[in-house]
Amino acid sequence: MHTPTPAEAVVPQFYGYDVPTLEEEEIDDRPLGLDRNGQISGKGSIKKKYLSPMLLLEDCGNPIDIDKLSGDKKSEVFSLFLRLHTAVWLHKSTFPRNVVVREPDPSLQPLPPPSSRRAN
Known part of the structure; x- marks a missing residue:
């Protein structure tokens, strides 16, 4: 690839x-038998509630819309995937719904150019 590499975060x-842990169990007092799913239920059976593990990640924006991306943006996305794979990471699901972008916040003022930020 002969274009500059973007410096944004890839992950x-x-x-x-x-x-999460659940300390209580539910005891079923109905007559022993099978429920609709073929699981044992009824007198003496214990149903354990299941809580899913949580992976806490930064909110990185919304899924990309490939049809609305310019050629430069498509090239940037490709370059970021190359960075990811060069670092020996495997994405495994490159569907557009799994590739997100954060749009700039229009309420934030851009920083002045570096030359005007010099200390006096």
Whole structure:
């Protein structure tokens, strides 16, 4: 690739992984038998509630719309995928719904150019 490499983040910031614990179990007092799913239920059976583990990641924006991307943006997305794979990471699902972009916030004022930020 002969174009400049974008310097944006390729993966979201990782904040943690949590496996919630549930201390109570539900005891079923109905007559013993099978429920609709073929699971044992009824007298003496214990149903354990399941809580999903959570992966806490930075919100990185909305899924891209390939049809609305300019040629430069498509090239930038391709370049970011190359960076990811060069670092020996495997994405495994490059569908557009799994590639997100954060649009700039129009309420934020841009920083002045570096030459005008010099200390006096």
